[in-house]
Each structure stands twice: as structure tokens, then as C-alpha cells.
Amino acid sequence: MAKLPQSVANIVAALFPKSQKQISEKLATEEFNQFSADAQEIQDRLDAQAEGNEAIKADLTEANTKLGTAEARITELEGQLTTAQSGKTTAEQNATDLQTKLTASENEVTKLKQAVNPLAEEDASNQNSAEEFLTETDKIARASYKPAN
Numbered sequence: 001m002a003k004l005p006q007s008v009a010n011i012v013a014a015l016f017p018k019s020q021k022q023i024s025e026k027l028a029t030e031e032f033n034q035f036s037a038d039a040q041e042i043q044d045r046l047d048a049q050a051e052g053n054e055a056i057k058a059d060l061t062e063a064n065t066k067l068g069t070a071e072a073r074i075t076e077l078e079g080q081l082t083t084a085q086s087g088k089t090t091a092e093q094n095a096t097d098l099q100t101k102l103t104a105s106e107n108e109v110t111k112l113k114q115a116v117n118p119l120a121e122e123d124a125s126n127q128n129s130a131e132e133f134l135t136e137t138d139k140i141a142r143a144s145y146k147p148a149n
Helices: 008-015 020-026 029-116 120-127 136-148
Strands: none
Touching: none
16 A cells, blocks of 8 residues: 655654754754655554564454464364264173173074083094094095095
8 A cells, every 4th residue: 555755744753742843943954855855764663564564464364364263273173072082981881791792602603502512622632633543544534534625
């Protein structure tokens, strides 16, 4: 935004409202011109500072808006995290319950197998034992039985 140039008298009046007339009357023309140039430089700096302040205010407003948005998002995500953690806890409890039920079912199956064939466990453990105690006929029978099944 372009700013209209101010007259020296206006600048001096703005910067030194109580002593403007005394300054202009007591200084020689050359001194007054130097004083006016200095006053113009001060005014330019003040204007630049004011523009900078406005830009900083705009940046601050924008940052505050972003901060508010971020805080709202954090609150939303914290709620989602709490929900997810609750779901995880529920799922872990369900998994524990199901594992308990599976173990109980496996125990029941083992009991039923033992009731049907009490020697089944013993036969299964002997099956992997060394074949040194088997006769040649037993070894041949086992070898022919395995590929068939």
C-alpha cells in the first residue's frame, strides 16, 4: 500500500507537537533542512515499524488460528486413541477368553480320546522311538504302511 508523502511541517508537527513552531523559528534554513531530513528518516522508520507490526499481528492471528485447529485435532485424536485402546483391551480379553476355551476343549478332546482308546497316547509315543526293538517284519510293515496313508 503506497503511502502519500508528508510535508516536512506535518512530520515535525507529528513528531514534535509542542515544540514545532519554536524549532522552525530558532533554526537557520540549513539547520532546519537537516533537522527536517532527520525527522523524515525517523518518520520513515516509524512507518516501516508500524507496517512490520501489522504484518506480525497478521502472522500471530494466523498462528493462533492454526494452533486452535491443531488443538482441536489433538483432542479428536486423543478421543480416537482412547477408543482404540479400549477396543484393544476388549480384543485382548476376548483372545484370553477364547484361549481358555480352546485349552478346555483340547483337554476334553484328550479325555475323550483316552476314553475311546486308552493306549493311543502310548502308541503315538512309541511310533517315533528307535526302530532297534522292531523285527525285520515290523520294519517292512511300517515302511509299506506309511506311503499308503
